[in-house]
Amino acid sequence: MTANNAVVHLVDDDESVRHSVAFLLATAGFAVRVHESGLALLDAIDTLQPGCVISDVRMPGIDGLELQRRLKAAGVRLPVVVMTGHADVQLAVQAMKDGAIDFIEKPFDDEAMLAAVRTALKEGKAGEGRQAEMDATAARLASLSGRERQVLDGLLAGHPNKTIAYDLEISARTVEVHRANVMKKMSASSLSDLVRMVLRVDGASGR
Structure with a gap:
């Protein structure tokens, strides 16, 4: 076979x-x-x-x-x-x-x-x-806290840390901490890597 x-x-x-x-x-x-x-x-x-x-x-x-x-x-x-x-x-x-x-x-x-x-x-x-890879990425996305997802959305929109901090009414330092947590949880080696993997999953789900 x-x-x-x-x-x-x-x-x-x-x-x-x-x-x-x-x-x-x-x-x-x-x-x-x-x-x-x-x-x-x-x-x-x-x-x-x-x-x-x-x-x-x-x-x-x-x-x-x-x-x-x-x-x-x-x-x-x-x-x-x-x-x-x-x-x-x-x-x-x-x-x-x-x-x-x-x-x-x-x-x-x-x-x-x-x-x-x-x-x-x-x-x-x-x-x-490819599907297994997207499933793993989706699972990592689901593991993010609400605030981490908000910071991620700001990064996907191309906003710098200061803008994200202003929009969320938190300090830039707090954004940096959440950003570091997002990168770690998503196993992303760079911001471009993070954007690529999230867009791939969101595109497949029709978001």
């Missing part, structure tokens, strides 16, 4: 396609979980193992684009590769705009499919690392 036991979640309403693609992937050493529809995948959302999603773009009920959007809305960060027919390039482009990392046109070459899966799993592994 490849990619540290990652699972390829295959979604297609065509049983013959599910069977052939699943056989190809399994033969190449990938763990595969098949779903006969987008709704079936969403019904299993709480049990989805890390890996990637390979989905047909045209399916009854929920098509590949809507499935991708619902996964994203649910906070599922599995990389998505869509399978399209020759006339569905426009849909594939839209899927890429919505965050899919690749699309494959049917009938596809076996190696093209395997290459797309390898890329998706590699991206998924990198994404897990």
Whole structure:
């Protein structure tokens, strides 16, 4: 099994396609979980193992684009590769705009499919690392006291210590103490490092 036991979640309403693609992937050493529809995948959302999603773009009920959007809305960060027919390039482009990392046109070459899966799993592994880093940063942010967060907000706004002190009606020395505590709790090596990590987390949360 490849990619540290990652699972390829295959979604297609065509049983013959599910069977052939699943056989190809399994033969190449990938763990595969098949779903006969987008709704079936969403019904299993709480049990989805890390890996990637390979989905047909045209399916009854929920098509590949809507499935991708619902996964994203649910906070599922599995990389998505869509399978399209020759006339569905426009849909594939839209899927890429919505965050899919690749699309494959049917009938596809076996190696093209395997290459797309390898890329998706590699991206998924990198994404897990980035998410773990953001989760750790978010936890450190949550550990700040109310006053420390106010000082941090002042720093993010680009204000010098004296301005932050004036706005909060505290001494500049007290701001310096809180600033030092913020840097320590956030494990930031510099102000630019602090700003970068906080903006990354706030951007991901839509703040």
